[in-house]
Amino acid sequence: MACTGHSHDHDHEDQLGLSLLQYIDQSQVFCLNEHRENAGRSVLKPYEDRLSLEPNLQSPRDDDDIELLMHIPFTEAVTIRSICVSGRASIFKPDDEDESTSAPFTCKVFANRTDLDFDTARELEPDVKIELLPPEHLAEVQTDDSKGPGTLDFPLRPASKFKMCTSITLFFGDNYAKIMAEAEGNDDEDVIPTEINYIGFKGSGTSVKRQAVECVYETRGMKKDHKQPGAEFGAKEGPSI
Template structure:
């Protein structure tokens, strides 16, 4: 995909090792809240492979479920959720070689992004370390990534290979059910009492509360 802009922005440090404890499977369960039917991965060499890297913690190192880029090293995931999430951390695992992605860029609530769209400044980005065991977590800015209904992950580069391979992407955080009730307008009318009968009531004195 020629014409992609491989800009180098500011990266935020925040990675740390993770212990392989039983509770990790619970913490990294946000993959269950992905709307897989509407999720898309751009520049995947095998259609549908991008969805396979969002898997259980126990299955995170299964190399039979990977995604590899197609015509160049870039990959872009558009990930809608079934509700709202508060993203607290992310793990990216690949092979311990040049195919491992070297950078990740995160965008909040921008559905159906393309590689051209990803030229804008990311909400957060990290320089990645090679992680073949899924032990490095990158801590996101929770204030920024709260109330997320759509997450875009852009991998613009790797460590020197023509294609990028990803084995596992883990998302840690909280999920809440989305409320699709639209905007509710409540109107409160000023009603004069008998004691206030001498007061003039302005018919336009209505209070509107938007919930």
């Protein structure tokens, strides 16, 4: 189900609820294909830092692969009402063209799934698929060089899918640079990595604790290591969360 609605997140608390950052089990968050270790964790920032461009999450430049798969468990079951995903720009082109990045174009959202790899996330129907608006959509652009455009909240519907969530998995399979190149018939253009600066959720806790289990994860999961459908997502050994 595609999601295109959104709201501007002017307040820390609004009709969509409070930030769920306090409920995220940071030690168990991981992202496959991230450009550096724990880059995925680094973009789960406090709400007041949502406009900061550093630290960020990027897909690696050395393998021309723009996909990212991120798993976020919670310390207790939560109700998620909205998600915010923020990139620097549709296509960010600094003076050094080799450092260009692009904001993600779509986000597939899966609730309470611990069995996803890249192949299954690419093919499986998600609980919701969000078409992310370009960062330039917000008219109020910050003038401070350390800040980018504002952020947008995308409500998650149907709401019943996101009640009693113990984890959420996000798949970013494309970005604006790829979509624009395909639209112009320039599929052979150089691949521009995906960049994400902030991921946030709003909703509420339930006080239902998630059962703790012990897992051992790779320090940096690569796509070539996660091609078998049904394999544990990001785990070397031990049960899934």
